[in-house]
Amino acid sequence: MMVKIIRLTLLAGKQLVRHRTRTLLTLLGVSCGMFLFTTVRAMQSTLDSATRIGAADTTLVVYRENRFCPETSRLPEYYADEMRGLPGVREVIPVKITVNNCGASLDVVVFRGVPPQTLLRYAPDIVLLDGSYETWQQTDDGALIGRLFAEKRGLRVGDAFEGAGVRVIVCGIIESPHAQDNQVAYVHLPFLQLASKRGLGIVTQFNVRVDAIEQLESVASAIDERFRHEADPTYTQPEKAFFAQAAGEMIDLVSFTRWIGYASVLAVLGLIGNAIMLIVRGRVRENAILQTLGYPPVAILYLVLSEGAWLGAAGGGIGVGLVALFLNWRKPTFGNEGQIVALLPDAPTLVIGLALALALGLLASLWPALVASQKPIVESLRS
Amino acid sequence: MTTSHDYPLIRCKGLTKHYRKGRQTVTPLSALDLDVPRGEFLALMGPSGSGKTTLLNLIAGIDRPSEGILEFDRHEIGGLSRGRLARWRAAHVGYIFQLYHLIPVLTAFENVEIPLLLSGLSRRERRERVENALALVGLADRMHHVPSELSGGQEQRVAIARALVTDPPLLVADEPTGDLDRESAASVLALLQQFSAEFGKTIVMVTHDPRCADAAERTLHLEKGKLLEAEEAL
Structure with missing residues (x-):
C-alpha cells in the first residue's frame, strides 16, 4: 500500500515538474504568501517570548513613574x-x-x-x-x-x-x-x-x-x-511586563499584522485551489484514461491531493526557507522606547509554516480531487 | 458438459444500456446477446449511434449495464462497484483508444509503465515488462521520447504497448486505426492479429472501416443497439 502511495506521489510530482511554467508561477505565489505568513508569525512569536513571564523571571524593573x-x-x-x-x-x-x-x-x-x-x-x-x-x-x-x-x-x-x-x-x-x-x-x-x-x-x-x-x-x-x-516616584513591575508596557505601541502594531498573516493563508489557499482546479479541468480525459487503465477512484483522488500537497509543501518550503535566510541575513530589529526585539525565526515558527503550507495544499485540492475521482469515465472520455 | 475452455470468455445476455439525455431516456443498446470465445479477434461494425462503442465500454468495464447479464470468464462483472471494477480492469483489460490518449508530459516508457504503478512489481520487473512491451511493438528505440516527438502510428503503438504491458486476456480497441494513415493502420492491425494468434489474446475491436474489420476473425454488425444477423448485415 505504502509503495503504491509513493509511486502515485512521484507520478504527481512528475506531472508538476513537466508543466514547468504553470508550476513555477503557482510556487511563486505560494512561496510569497508563506513568506509573509512566516514573517508575521516570527514577529508574533518573538514578541510572545519577550513578554511571557516564566518561572525563572525574578527581575523587577524600577522606572520613573x-x-x-x-x-x-x-x-x-x-x-x-x-x-x-x-x-x-x-x-x-x-x-x-x-x-x-x-x-x-x-x-x-x-x-x-x-x-x-x-x-x-x-x-x-x-x-x-x-x-x-x-x-x-x-x-x-x-x-x-x-x-x-x-x-x-x-x-x-x-x-x-x-x-x-x-x-x-x-x-x-x-x-x-x-x-x-x-x-x-x-x-x-x-x-x-x-x-x-x-x-x-x-x-x-x-x-x-x-x-x-x-x-x-x-x-x-x-x-x-x-x-x-x-x-x-517610581513605578515597578516585572521585567517582561515592563517590556510589554514600554513596547505597547509596537506590540499593538505587530498584533495587527496577524491579519496580514491570515490574509496570506487565504491567498495561498485560493491560489493552490485555483491551480488544482485548472489542472483537474484540463486533465478530465487524462484522469478518465487512468481509470480506464485500472486506477480506482481513490487513486485519482490521491493523485490530485498529491499535486496540491506538492505545491503546498514546495511553495511553503521556498517561502519558509527564504524567511529563514532573509531574517538571518538582514537581522532586522524593531524597537520602541528603548526596548528592542530581534526578528529571528525560531524552529517552531518554521515548522508551523511548513506544516500549514502542506495542510493548505491538501485542503485546497480536496474538492477538485473529489470531483475528479467521481466523474464517470465514459462522460469524461467524451469531454 | 461445457469445459472452462469451451465457455466463452465474454457472455452478454439481454444486455441493455439506458442513459438520460435531458428529459429523454436514450437506449443505445437493447437486449443484446453475445458470446465472445477465448482468443477470438472480433470486429464490431455499424453506423454512428449504433451502440458499438457503448457495447465496447460495457465489455471493457468502464461503463455498467442498466439491465442484463455481462459475464467475464464466468464471473458477473456488471454489478461490481467502481473500485472493484477498476481492479478488475487493471488485471483483465487492455484498452486501445482511437486517439491514443497518451499522457503528453510522460515519455513512451513512462506512459507504458502507468498501468504497472499500482501493481506489486518491483522497479526492475516493471522496467523489464515495459521494455518488452515496447520492443514487441517495435519502439524499443523510442522509449524516452514524449508523444509530441512521435508520429501518429508510433503513438498508437505506444498505446498498444500500454494496453499489453499487464498481459491482460482481453484487449478492446475503439477505432484503433481511425486516426492513422494506411501504412500505420496496417502495422497496427498486424500487431493485433499477432497478439491474437501468438499470445491467444481475445480482441474486441470497434471499427467503421471494412478493410480494418477484415483483419478480424469474425465481424458483427450493430444497428440501433441490436446485433444484425449475417444476411441483414450484408
Missing part, C-alpha cells in the same frame, strides 16, 4: 542603596540607557550602562564570543556589543563606533539567549552618565532581583511605596 522613554526616566542612583534594604531583594543594579531614537524604529542603537563589576550578574546568560571581558572592565569607553548588533554593523573587536552621540571602542562581542542582549552595547555606567550629559548619579532604571518569583509583586509594591513621596 509616568515615564516611558529612557530619555525621560531619570532616577537618583542612591535609590539603589535604599532598595537593597527591603525584604526579598537579592540584588539591585542601576542601569543607564541611551538610545538614538525613543519612538518605534527598525534601526535602534541602545547603550546600556551598568557598573562594570555587576554586568555578569545583570546579564548572567551572556557568553563572550570574541575579545576580553577584563579589557572591557579596564577600558572606560569600552563596549561589549551583542552578536547581532556587531554583524549588522560589521563591527569587530578594536573598532570604534558612534551612536546616539556616544563614541565607544569594541572590547568584546557577546551572545545571549535573550534577544535584547544580542542587540545592545554594554558600557560602563559612569562613562555613559558622563557621555550623555545627564551627569553622574542619575540612572534610567534599576534592575532588582528578588529571592523568588512569588515575591515579585510584594517587593514591587514595597519599592513604589518607599519612593511614593520622593521628588522622583
Whole structure:
C-alpha cells in the first residue's frame, strides 16, 4: 500500500515538474504568501517570548513613574542603596540607557550602562564570543556589543563606533539567549552618565532581583511605596511586563499584522485551489484514461491531493526557507522606547509554516480531487 | 458438459444500456446477446449511434449495464462497484483508444509503465515488462521520447504497448486505426492479429472501416443497439 502511495506521489510530482511554467508561477505565489505568513508569525512569536513571564523571571524593573522613554526616566542612583534594604531583594543594579531614537524604529542603537563589576550578574546568560571581558572592565569607553548588533554593523573587536552621540571602542562581542542582549552595547555606567550629559548619579532604571518569583509583586509594591513621596516616584513591575508596557505601541502594531498573516493563508489557499482546479479541468480525459487503465477512484483522488500537497509543501518550503535566510541575513530589529526585539525565526515558527503550507495544499485540492475521482469515465472520455 | 475452455470468455445476455439525455431516456443498446470465445479477434461494425462503442465500454468495464447479464470468464462483472471494477480492469483489460490518449508530459516508457504503478512489481520487473512491451511493438528505440516527438502510428503503438504491458486476456480497441494513415493502420492491425494468434489474446475491436474489420476473425454488425444477423448485415 505504502509503495503504491509513493509511486502515485512521484507520478504527481512528475506531472508538476513537466508543466514547468504553470508550476513555477503557482510556487511563486505560494512561496510569497508563506513568506509573509512566516514573517508575521516570527514577529508574533518573538514578541510572545519577550513578554511571557516564566518561572525563572525574578527581575523587577524600577522606572520613573509616568515615564516611558529612557530619555525621560531619570532616577537618583542612591535609590539603589535604599532598595537593597527591603525584604526579598537579592540584588539591585542601576542601569543607564541611551538610545538614538525613543519612538518605534527598525534601526535602534541602545547603550546600556551598568557598573562594570555587576554586568555578569545583570546579564548572567551572556557568553563572550570574541575579545576580553577584563579589557572591557579596564577600558572606560569600552563596549561589549551583542552578536547581532556587531554583524549588522560589521563591527569587530578594536573598532570604534558612534551612536546616539556616544563614541565607544569594541572590547568584546557577546551572545545571549535573550534577544535584547544580542542587540545592545554594554558600557560602563559612569562613562555613559558622563557621555550623555545627564551627569553622574542619575540612572534610567534599576534592575532588582528578588529571592523568588512569588515575591515579585510584594517587593514591587514595597519599592513604589518607599519612593511614593520622593521628588522622583517610581513605578515597578516585572521585567517582561515592563517590556510589554514600554513596547505597547509596537506590540499593538505587530498584533495587527496577524491579519496580514491570515490574509496570506487565504491567498495561498485560493491560489493552490485555483491551480488544482485548472489542472483537474484540463486533465478530465487524462484522469478518465487512468481509470480506464485500472486506477480506482481513490487513486485519482490521491493523485490530485498529491499535486496540491506538492505545491503546498514546495511553495511553503521556498517561502519558509527564504524567511529563514532573509531574517538571518538582514537581522532586522524593531524597537520602541528603548526596548528592542530581534526578528529571528525560531524552529517552531518554521515548522508551523511548513506544516500549514502542506495542510493548505491538501485542503485546497480536496474538492477538485473529489470531483475528479467521481466523474464517470465514459462522460469524461467524451469531454 | 461445457469445459472452462469451451465457455466463452465474454457472455452478454439481454444486455441493455439506458442513459438520460435531458428529459429523454436514450437506449443505445437493447437486449443484446453475445458470446465472445477465448482468443477470438472480433470486429464490431455499424453506423454512428449504433451502440458499438457503448457495447465496447460495457465489455471493457468502464461503463455498467442498466439491465442484463455481462459475464467475464464466468464471473458477473456488471454489478461490481467502481473500485472493484477498476481492479478488475487493471488485471483483465487492455484498452486501445482511437486517439491514443497518451499522457503528453510522460515519455513512451513512462506512459507504458502507468498501468504497472499500482501493481506489486518491483522497479526492475516493471522496467523489464515495459521494455518488452515496447520492443514487441517495435519502439524499443523510442522509449524516452514524449508523444509530441512521435508520429501518429508510433503513438498508437505506444498505446498498444500500454494496453499489453499487464498481459491482460482481453484487449478492446475503439477505432484503433481511425486516426492513422494506411501504412500505420496496417502495422497496427498486424500487431493485433499477432497478439491474437501468438499470445491467444481475445480482441474486441470497434471499427467503421471494412478493410480494418477484415483483419478480424469474425465481424458483427450493430444497428440501433441490436446485433444484425449475417444476411441483414450484408
